[in-house]
Amino acid sequence: MKYTTKLKIKITLAISFFLVWVVIIGFSQYYREIEKIDKDCNEKLLTAAQLARHIVGDDFHNQIKSGKVVSEREDMKNILALSNFAQEAHVKYIYTIILDANDTLRFTSSSALEKELLTGEKLTRYFDSYEYYPKMITALESGNIVYDLDNDTDEWGSFRSIFVPYTTKSGMRYLMGVDIDNKAMEVRARETIISEAIKSIVLFFALLPLLLLYRAHFYKTNRRLRLLVDKATHQLRYMNKNLERLVDEKSAQILSQALIDPLTELPNRMQLQQDLMIDGFKGIAIVNIDDFKEVNDFFGIAIGDKILREFAKELQSFRLKVYRLNGDEFVIFKAVTDEGDQIEADFRSMVQALHEKVYIIDGETLNLNVTVGIAIGQKDLLGQADIALHLAKQTEQSIVVYKKEYSTEQKAKHYLSLSQAIRQALLSSRIICYYQPIVEAASGKIKKYETLVRMVMEDGTILLPGDFLMVAQKTKLYTEITKEVIRQACETFRLRPEGFSVNLSARDILSSDTVDFILDTIRRTDTANRIVFEILESEGIENYKEVSLFIQKMQNEGAKIAIDDFGSGYSSFENILMLNVDYIKIDGSLIRNIDHEQRHAIVVQTIIEFSQKIGAKTIAEFVSSEPIADKVKELGIDYSQGYFFGKPEPLPAYKT
Structure with a gap:
């Protein structure tokens, strides 16, 4: 009788200890998961800010510093590019901000939600002001990355943010900001709480019968429980390792998608900007399809997209690297030996071939005319080719090669x-x-x-x-x-x-x-x-x-x-x-x-x-x-x- 009472006491103590231990393990795992969520969130913010720099970054802000007037069309291009990337990167907003001469924070670009693009409400446009925000000011003035974890709320919502300052070669300082919706963080936290609570309850009720079955010896039961817990911990570590692998693979996939145009599967503007950083002489041509809006209006968007894909394949047939810049604009990249390379003649042959290409639509034939702006050199080629393209359109020429006298910097x-x-x-x-x-x-x-x-x-x-x-x-x-x-x-x-x-x-x-x-x-x-x-x-x-x-x-x-x-x-x-x-x-x-x-x-x-x-x-x-x-x-x-x-x-x- 005395032995039975002692055994009951031991079992009760063991069960109580186990229950407390399970609760502690549950809370410990919960806090580890919360820390991991915070770490993942901060890494996502930083990665998005670093990648977004290739979309609207140094070149764009150098142009602003040089006095370029940003048109509504160019501003909307930046909005759409950042919006697509924000969606791919699973963040709420991505934007760039400068501090003007009056110490006012000004947006130079910003992504937008689909509803904002459709209705225009809360749509942030170029040079819109933003209220005085000390953490943004601190990042701009100190040149250091600032994380905003205070969950502050503005008219767009409540966010966790990062502010990454960059300084261009011309000395212009701008801020790359990225926001993650706090609601998403709260959902993940709630899911973690529920998951860990369920794990703890299941673990407790799964192992409790084992304690009751092994009454003969408390220490033996305790030893077996430890073995089970060690096994469960090993499995959890294995699962965490697989999860990390999946996260790495997904991150690599997002990075790859960020460099590819989804419609034509050509490299996009971000990839082009990276490739243009290669040293040495290069030649690029911006190829714009004339009056393509009329094709979309007449045949519909679906047929227009089909034609764009066929046009992209036609450009690739010239065996040069081709990029889709945006909409109906493409870029052809060619390595050249020096500024005297006969790139203009090559591109004129390409344009002639493009004009002769016939597209069949529901039994009807269609020819596309193009206008081309060419730039040859080592730096600022995209901006120079764009100037040449605009001049070609103004003068109704098929091809214009950029010359220094075309520069509109002073203007x-x-x-x-x-x-x-x-x-x-x-x-x-x-x-x-x-x-x-x-x-x-x-x-x-x-x-x-x-x-x-x-x-x-x-x-x-x-x-x-x-x-x-x-x-x-x-x-x-x-x-x-x-x-x-x-x-x-x-x-x-x-x-x-x-x-x-x-x-x-x-x-x-x-x-x-x-x-x-x-x-x-x-x-x-x-x-x-x-x-x-x-x-x-x-x-x-x-x-x-x-x-x-x-x-x-x-x-x-x-x-x-x-x-x-x-x-x-x-x-x-x-x-x-x-x-x-x-x-x-x-x-x-x-x-x-x-x-x-x-x-x-x-x-x-x-x-x-x-x-x-x-x-x-x-x-x-x-x-x-x-x-x-x-x-x-x-x-x-x-x-x-x-x-x-x-x-x-x-x-x-x-x-x-």
Whole structure:
């Protein structure tokens, strides 16, 4: 009896000890798994940041430092490239950030989620600002990698992040940031808790009967349990080793996928950038398929993708290394002995063969034309080939080889400086409106004003539109200028009786955001029945459906439409007939010499007769003298505008 009691006590103690031991093992394994998750997460962040540098990295930021203006098209290319890589790398966001001259954090590129790409909401674009964030500042200023493990939350969510600073050869410092969603980390942690709890419970209940069966001797039972635990530990180590192998294989697979274009299976831009780092002379050609968007629109995306794959195989048939740069652009890489290599002749033969290649689509034949930009040398070949490609398109040549004189570095610096000045002018209310009178030709009385934008520099210099609008058009600033002009003009004339006109570009008309702003402003200021929107014929008519819809919307509000600069270059009466316009402004090239050029008078007379037949009023521009004003009146033009009646100048917000 006494022995039985002692045995029961021993067994109870053994079971209690085993239970505590199982719990300790479970917690220990749980914390080891959590540490492994943290380590894997940090390694994933660092790997993604290092690989992303090959997508948007030193070359891109060197170009920014040199003053290059990043177009919306190039910005969207970077967004799509980073978004694809972020998806492959299983991270939430990848982005690059710089610190501008005003110590403001600015995005130079960023990935986006599919929803953000579709809706445009929370979509980060080039040079968007980010709130002051000390850890980013620390990384940029110290040059050291900074991990952000505080799980801070911003408008995009709660993330674990890494900030890796890089410095280009030109001395520009930028930050490569990578975010992992904390929700994913929490899910993995919960899964680990549940897994370890289940393991502990299963282990306990699996081994507990063994204790009860081996009552004869506690130490013997304990020894066997230790053997089982050692075996289980060995199996766990074996499983962990296999898991590490699988992780390594998956990482290698992701790295390989990051260097291959999935559609054509050609090396991609990242691989090209790595290959271009090889020393020595090289030659590359950017091959762009002309008007490929029309192929997609006509045949559909699926057929378009099929053609791209066939085109890629055709390029490979030349037995040179071929890359897919993006969309309908490919790169051919050729090693050359020196700058005198006959690479241009070789590429011209290739282009001829590409033009002769016939593609069969549902029994129909299709030929593709290409435009090629070539660069030969050792450094910056991709940028140089891109400049050559753009020049080839502008001059309608099949092939252009880059030359040093094509460099736009100085122009880019000017653009960057001026774009910064425009941005500051918008922030400082130095974008202002001048107004030039438009008089009734018969009476000479002022009936309307044309709104003309000006920019006041910090030193008081006033810039005309031609000095800054072309630069603004290459950035988001152009839309902001349009909105500021609309706002100022409507506020000026809300308490004045005259009519007034505002110039709009095709870009303004095609922007739903700008159109909504216009509608809201003319309704709020009650100026819809006095405003005239002037549309430049050469810009807008080619987008007939969109322009027609815009005209209808504005005329429903009571606004009027004018076609500006009619008669400059090639003008089409057919274009005007397609649109229900209220005014036709006759270009100054026909008016300035109308008092002594009979041929100009004949052309103007034809425009007047045409306008009268369609019920539109006419306005003569550049009326600079009394003889011209008299001739305009004699011909029967309805309104006159020019220095003879008044120069552009500011107006008070009410008529005195």
